[in-house]
Structures are given as structure tokens and as C-alpha cells.
Amino acid sequence: MRATTRRRLSETLRESAGTPQALSERESYERMYSDDLTKIDAAEHNLYFGRLDMASDSVDDEVRRIGRIGILDDDERDTTLLLDWRAPLARPFYLATPAAPEDVERRRHIRTRSRTVRSVSDENLLSGSIDDAAAGANVVNESALVDALNAARTGEMTDIVETIQREQDEIIRSTHRGVVVVQGGPGTGKTAVALHRAAYLLYTHRDLLSRSGVLILGPNEDFLRYIGQVLPSLGETGVLLSTVGDLFPDVTARGHDSREATALKGDQRMLNVLRAAVRARQSLPGRDVVVRFDGYDLPIDAEVVKTARADARSTRRAHNLAQRAFLRAALDELADVHARRIGASELDGSQLLTAADLEDIRAELEADPHVVAAVTEYWPTLTPQGVLRDLYDDPGFLRKATRGWTDAERDALHRPARPLANDADLSPGDVPLLDELAELIGYRTDEADRINRARWRQKLSEAQDALDILTGSAPQDLEDDLDPEILMAYDLIDAEQLAERQVHVERRTTAERAYEDRTWTFGHVIVDEAQELSSMAWRMVMRRIPNRWMTVIGDTAQTGDAAGATSWREVFEPYVANRWRLHELTVNYRTPSEITRYANRVLAWIDPDLEAPTSLRSNGIDPYAVSGDDIAATVAELVSANEWAGLTTVIASDGTADEIRAGLTDLGSDVSVHAITAAKGLEFDSVILAEPADLVAESPRGYNDLYVALTRATQRLVVVHARALPPDLADMPRLR
Numbered sequence: 001m002r003a004t005t006r007r008r009l010s011e012t013l014r015e016s017a018g019t020p021q022a023l024s025e026r027e028s029y030e031r032m033y034s035d036d037l038t039k040i041d042a043a044e045h046n047l048y049f050g051r052l053d054m055a056s057d058s059v060d061d062e063v064r065r066i067g068r069i070g071i072l073d074d075d076e077r078d079t080t081l082l083l084d085w086r087a088p089l090a091r092p093f094y095l096a097t098p099a100a101p102e103d104v105e106r107r108r109h110i111r112t113r114s115r116t117v118r119s120v121s122d123e124n125l126l127s128g129s130i131d132d133a134a135a136g137a138n139v140v141n142e143s144a145l146v147d148a149l150n151a152a153r154t155g156e157m158t159d160i161v162e163t164i165q166r167e168q169d170e171i172i173r174s175t176h177r178g179v180v181v182v183q184g185g186p187g188t189g190k191t192a193v194a195l196h197r198a199a200y201l202l203y204t205h206r207d208l209l210s211r212s213g214v215l216i217l218g219p220n221e222d223f224l225r226y227i228g229q230v231l232p233s234l235g236e237t238g239v240l241l242s243t244v245g246d247l248f249p250d251v252t253a254r255g256h257d258s259r260e261a262t263a264l265k266g267d268q269r270m271l272n273v274l275r276a277a278v279r280a281r282q283s284l285p286g287r288d289v290v291v292r293f294d295g296y297d298l299p300i301d302a303e304v305v306k307t308a309r310a311d312a313r314s315t316r317r318a319h320n321l322a323q324r325a326f327l328r329a330a331l332d333e334l335a336d337v338h339a340r341r342i343g344a345s346e347l348d349g350s351q352l353l354t355a356a357d358l359e360d361i362r363a364e365l366e367a368d369p370h371v372v373a374a375v376t377e378y379w380p381t382l383t384p385q386g387v388l389r390d391l392y393d394d395p396g397f398l399r400k401a402t403r404g405w406t407d408a409e410r411d412a413l414h415r416p417a418r419p420l421a422n423d424a425d426l427s428p429g430d431v432p433l434l435d436e437l438a439e440l441i442g443y444r445t446d447e448a449d450r451i452n453r454a455r456w457r458q459k460l461s462e463a464q465d466a467l468d469i470l471t472g473s474a475p476q477d478l479e480d481d482l483d484p485e486i487l488m489a490y491d492l493i494d495a496e497q498l499a500e501r502q503v504h505v506e507r508r509t510t511a512e513r514a515y516e517d518r519t520w521t522f523g524h525v526i527v528d529e530a531q532e533l534s535s536m537a538w539r540m541v542m543r544r545i546p547n548r549w550m551t552v553i554g555d556t557a558q559t560g561d562a563a564g565a566t567s568w569r570e571v572f573e574p575y576v577a578n579r580w581r582l583h584e585l586t587v588n589y590r591t592p593s594e595i596t597r598y599a600n601r602v603l604a605w606i607d608p609d610l611e612a613p614t615s616l617r618s619n620g621i622d623p624y625a626v627s628g629d630d631i632a633a634t635v636a637e638l639v640s641a642n643e644w645a646g647l648t649t650v651i652a653s654d655g656t657a658d659e660i661r662a663g664l665t666d667l668g669s670d671v672s673v674h675a676i677t678a679a680k681g682l683e684f685d686s687v688i689l690a691e692p693a694d695l696v697a698e699s700p701r702g703y704n705d706l707y708v709a710l711t712r713a714t715q716r717l718v719v720v721h722a723r724a725l726p727p728d729l730a731d732m733p734r735l736r
């Protein structure tokens with residue numbers, strides 16, 4: 001397949017494309033073959049991993065071979081060689097258990113490295129002789145699963161197609177067209193499920209979703225990097241991965257907010273603040289505003305602006321879009337004022353000017369840039385960034401827009417404007433506010449169009465230059481005495497046509513186009529670590545998905561963000577009423593029971609009603625605590641005194657992470673350090689948790705943060721502390 005695809009690709013590249021049409025065709029073939037090659041390369045590892053021998057009395061007594069991608073033979077009947085894991089016929093591979101064998105007589109696991117088979121294990125599901133699966137256990141493909149769970153972590157998430165469990169499979173293949181909410185404790189495979197659901201939906205609804213795209217939202221860049229390889233390894237490349245903070249085209253928000261500011265910016269009350277802010281920009285003139293027109297001082301008074309403003313507001317259009325109506329009404333009023341001044345009869349005040357004269361005045365006003373500028377001052381063109389910066393910067397404006405707020409709340413929002421390139425001074429919490437403002441203002445970020453137009457102008461000018469050169473190099477004798485019979489290049493072709501020949505057809509993927517367009521609506525949206533999204537962020541996400549076909553993954557016990565969610569019902573009911581469905585995942589695949597013993601106590605403290613996930617395995621390695629007066633020094637000592645096999649990290653509070661990192665860098669150690677807010681969703685072989693009391697004290701959601709920190713390790717946990725341990729960890733064995 002690879003050789004054939006390569007050959008076709010190089011044939012395509014060799015073809016010359018004379019017309020724009022042919023060029024466009026060539027490019028779409030080029031893309032298709034390149035995508036196929038990527039897919040084939042990605043599937044190489046463990047391509048064929050499962051086989052089902054169906055019972056001889058079942059409807060289809062057959063053998064099904066299951067792999068990462070589907071492969072058909074090139075015989076006449078297109079015989080299936082390998083079934084895609086997402087095909088309906090492959091499903092019993094994930095569902096069959098000895099208790100409910102689904103007509104499967106034997107399930108076989110094949111593990112390969114490159115093209116060598118490393119192991120084969122069989123489960124006989126009908127005969128009752130089960131070599132491999134713990135009979136009756138609710139775990140499918142157990143030995144392969146245990147292998148996968150014990151494997152050392154690499155810092156990149158891997159796919160789980162060989163060992164998807166029943167409760168996970170149900171979510172991955174859910175046919176629900178509304179919101180599917182997946183609630184589950186740490187390590188229950190929520191992220192894995194989300195990614196496999198994306199792959200499944202792309203396979204099942206390829207036509208629809210390849211046009212509209214799938215968006216996956218994650219909490220931070222590190223997390224997106226961590227999960228970034230999973231979908232490509234499943235042959236899917238057309239998905240846009242983003243954080244909420246990166247979802248507004250051209251804005252790379254890197255600013256940092258206090259907890260108070262974060263909470264306020266995420267609060268629904270901001271909606272009224274933003275509305276008020278935009279309305280406050282539709283202001284009235286003070287006294288004595290005049291503009292010179294036609295030799296007279298023309299007053300722009302509050303009455304004129306008020307009438308125009310009422311007209312513009314009654315259009316109910318977004319601010320920038322209503323500017324035209326405002327201007328039209330204001331100029332009508334001003335034309336009247338002016339006509340009354342110059343055309344009124346001295347005798348009885350009646351108007352001496354004809355309707356045509358009035359029209360002329362109106363047209364002259366409109367053509368006068370000073371008049372237009374003076375009028376639009378009271379209904380200016382706005383940008384979301386401009387409004388937001390002014391709001392934070394100007395205490396008077398802030399006060400006006402935040403009726404009913406306390407001074408302390410206003411202080412938390414106040415921030416002098418220091419604009420940076422790409423709006424990097426704004427924070428991720430500002431992005432949903434920008435998006436809301438963009439709606440209120442009617443601001444479009446047609447970045448793609450803008451770029452295309454700029455490119456087009458560039459091409460046009462290059463083409464013009466080329467024509468000029470052609471003209472300039474025309475033989476002199478012809479120049480002097482142009483022979484109308486001789487055709488010149490510029491007689492046949494103008495710059496525009498020349499440029500058109502150069503145009504490259506749309507080469508960007510759906511995901512790339514979606515990223516550059518604020519008003520893009522996706523076919524499906526997946527939100528991971530969804531508990532961290534604020535109300536304002538949800539409004540932004542919902543705008544991207546009007547059909548509300550979403551998969552939302554999270555754990556309200558892990559909410560750390562000051563504006564995050566504590567109840568799924570509260571989040572979704574306003575958008576979809578009861579069109580949301582809750583699934584729960586109950587098995588913790590990541591953390592051994594030795595560690596969850598402690599984590600579960602913290603969970604019970606956060607919410608006694610939440611059920612703790614069951615740990616699938618125990619590894620015999622008990623966590624222990626080490627104390628020392630200087631945290632950074634004790635961590636450094638611990639790190640240098642031990643062999644840390646596998647991926648190891650130190651998790652610390654946001655406030656102390658830097659200090660600890662500096663201590664380890666001095667040592668030259670490659671053990672990483674993660675501040676708690678950056679550790680969400682990640683996992684490591686070993687975790688050193690530094691000063692849990694700091695995590696608890698640093699935030700009102702401190703126990704949630706502690707819970708997250710305690711559930712990141714797949715093998716070992718060590719706690720280092722100077723202050724007293726939180727009560728739930730107090731009985732941990734001590735090294736010293």
C-alpha cells in the first residue's frame with residue numbers, strides 16, 4: 001500500500017497543471033496521498049493486534065482480524081484483510097466476557113514489535129477454559145491491559161485501542177447527538193476515552209466531520225503536547241487541539257490574573273458589565289461641540305446624537321454594524337439643522353429650500369470627512385481588545401460598567417493598560433470576554449480573508465512589475481512607432497489575469513481554517529478537564545458548536561480554577577435543557593491502591609457523596625514521607641540520593657515551584673518540576689509531592705489541588721514536607 005501510494009504521489013507531483021482547475025485537482029490528490037501515507041506510517045506499530053474466532057453456530061462463522069486501520073485486499077471482491085477497530089464488527093473484541101461472550105469463541109491478542117510477533121495470548125470464551133482473563137472479572141483483555149498499565153511512561157500519552165474496556169467503549173461509541181458528559185475520578189481513562197471518541201466519530205461520520213472539523217479543548221499547552229500524538233497514531237490528523245485561551249484568532253493571551261480576578265472574569269455577571277461597557281461607548285456630546293461646515297459652525301448637540309443613537313439601537317444590530325444607521329440618522333438631523341439655519345424665510349420661518357436642496361446638503365455632509373469624524377466620535381468603531389483594556393485601565397469607565405459591584409471587586413479587575421504584541425498582556429481569562437465583546441460589537445476576525453487579500457495584492461503588484469518589464473523591454477523601434485498589428489504581452493493579459501495564474505488553491509486543512517476564523521462552527525467539540533471552564537468560557541465554547549453535539553470530560557472533585565464548575569447540571573441545563581447524558585467511569589487505571597488509599601481520604605473530605613474509583617492494581621510500593629526544614633534543599637537531597645527510574649516529577653504549589661526548580665537545575669538533575677496548575681491531566685512513573693500544606697493553603701480549592709497531586713503517579717509517591725502534613729496524610733510511613 002505504501003509503495004503504491006508513494007508512486008501515485010510522485011506521479012501526481014510530476015503532472016503539469018495548466019489551468020487553475022487542474023492545479024486545484026492536483027493539489028487535492030497530493031493532499032489525499034500524503035494523508036494516506038501519514039496514516040499508513042502511523043499504523044505500522046502494532047498494526048494487527050486482535051483476532052476474533054466467532055462461534056461456529058453463530059450467524060457468521062468467521063474469523064475477524066482487527067487492526068489500527070482497515071485494509072482491503074486488492075482482489076476482485078475487496079476481501080477484508082483487517083477490520084478497523086472502530087468498525088461495528090470489531091466491537092465484540094472490546095465487549096465480550098466469559099459471562100456475555102457475544103458469540104465470540106476465542107479472542108486472541110497479538111503483540112508485535114515492528115514486524116516480529118512478540119506474544120500471542122488467547123481467551124476461550126465459550127469453552128469455559130479461560131487461559132487469560134480472570135473469570136467473572138469485569139475486565140476485558142486483562143493481560144494486555146496489565147502490560148499496558150505497568151509500562152514505563154514516556155511523557156507522551158499512548159492510544160489504548162488494544163485494551164479499551166467495556167464502560168469506556170460505551171462512551172466512545174455513544175450515538176447520543178446531544179452532550180455526553182463523562183464524569184470520572186483521576187486515572188479512569190477520561191482523556192483516553194475522549195481521544196478515542198474523536199477517532200471513532202471521525203471514522204463513523206467522516207463526510208460531515210471532515211468538512212466542519214472536530215475541536216478538542218484542553219487545559220494548557222503541556223497537556224495538549226502530552227496528548228498530541230494519540231490521534232495521529234490512530235491515523236487521524238484533522239483535529240484542532242487548543243486551549244480556551246488560544247481560541248481567539250491572533251490573540252496569544254499570556255497575562256496572569258489573581259485568583260479574585262479569575263473568579264470575577266469567569267462570572268456570568270461580566271455579561272452585563274460588557275454590555276454596559278459597549279453602551280458607554282455610545283456616548284452623548286457635552287455642550288459646545290461644533291464642526292465647521294459650509295462656512296458655518298454646525299453644532300453637534302446631545303439632541304441630534306440622542307435621536308441617532310435611538311435609531312441605531314432600534315436596529316438591534318451589533319455595535320459596529322449599527323454604526324451606519326447611526327451615521328445616517330445623525331446626518332439627516334444635521335442636514336435639517338443646517339437647512340433651517342440657511343434656508344428659513346426671514347418673514348415667517350418657512351423653509352425656502354427645496355427637497356433637492358436638502359438632498360444636496362445631506363450629500364455634502366456625508367462627503368465631508370471632518371463632519372463624519374466628528375459624528376462617529378459618539379458611535380466609534382470598536383475592537384474587543386480596545387474596550388477590554390480601557391475598561392480595566394480607566395477607573396471611571398470601570399465604575400460606570402460595574403453597577404452594584406463592590407470597590408474590592410473593581411480593584412481586582414483594575415489594571416493599567418500596557419498593550420503588547422499579539423495582545424499577550426491579556427490573560428486566558430480575558431479570551432472569553434473578548435469573544436463576548438466581539439459578538440456585542442459585531443467584530444469579525446476574518447484573518448484568513450485579510451491574509452488572502454494581502455497576498456493577492458502582493459501577487460498583483462508582482463504581476464504588474466512583470467508586465468512593466470515586458471513593456472520596458474519592447475524593441476525600441478516598436479515603441480516609437482507602435483505597429484497595431486504586433487501583439488504585445490500586455491495586450492493579451494493584464495496584471496489581474498497574470499496573478500490569477502499564480503493563485504494557489506486553498507491548501508489549509510479544515511482545522512487550520514477553523515483556527516483562524518472566530519465564527520467557525522465545528523461539527524463536534526470535545527472538552528477535556530471541563531470542570532476548569534468558567535461560565536463565560538462555556539458561552540464561548542457553545543458559540544463554536546450551535547448543534548451542541550459535544551463530549552465533555554471532567555471530574556468536579558478536581559476543580560482547581562477559581563471560576564470552575566462544581567455541578568454538571570448547572571453548566572448544561574441552560575444550553576441544552578435535558579439533552580445531556582451523564583456517564584461515569586469507575587476504575588482507576590493509573591494509580592496503584594497503595595497511593596489511592598491516601599487520595600481517597602482527601603476525596604471524602606472534598607465531597608463525601610462522590611464515589612472513589614477502584615484501583616485496578618496494587619504494586620506493593622508504599623508511599624512515604626520525608627521531612628526537612630528547607631523544602632527546596634530537602635527535595636534536592638532526596639532527588640540526588642536516589643535512583644529515579646522512569647519519568648519522575650516534583651509537584652509543588654504555584655508559589656514554590658520555581659524555587660524548587662532552581663535547586664534541581666543547580667544539581668543538573670533531569671527530574672522535572674510541575675506547578676500544580678500545570679500538572680492537571682498528566683501522569684508520571686514517580687511523583688515527589690513537595691509541601692502538601694502549601695497546596696491546601698494556597699487556594700480556596702486547595703484540597704482539590706492536593707487530590708490532583710496525589711493521583712498523578714503510576715508507581716511511586718514520596719511526600720516531602722517542612723510544615724505539618726494535612727491530617728489525611730499524617731499516618732504515612734516516614735523515612736525521617
Ligand SMILES: Nc1ncnc2c1ncn2[C@@H]1O[C@H](COP(=O)(O)OP(=O)(O)OP(=O)(O)O)[C@@H](O)[C@H]1O
Pocket residue numbers: 145148149158159160163164165168184185186187188189190191192193555558589590680681682683711
Ligand atoms: N483501557 C485502557 N487500557 C490501557 N490503559 C488505559 C485504559 N484506560 C486508561 N488507561 C491509562 O490510564 C491512564 C489514565 O488515563 P487518563 O489520563 O485518560 O485518565 P483521566 O481520567 O483523564 O485522568 P485525570 O482525571 O487524572 O486527567 C493513562 O495512562 C491511560 O493510557
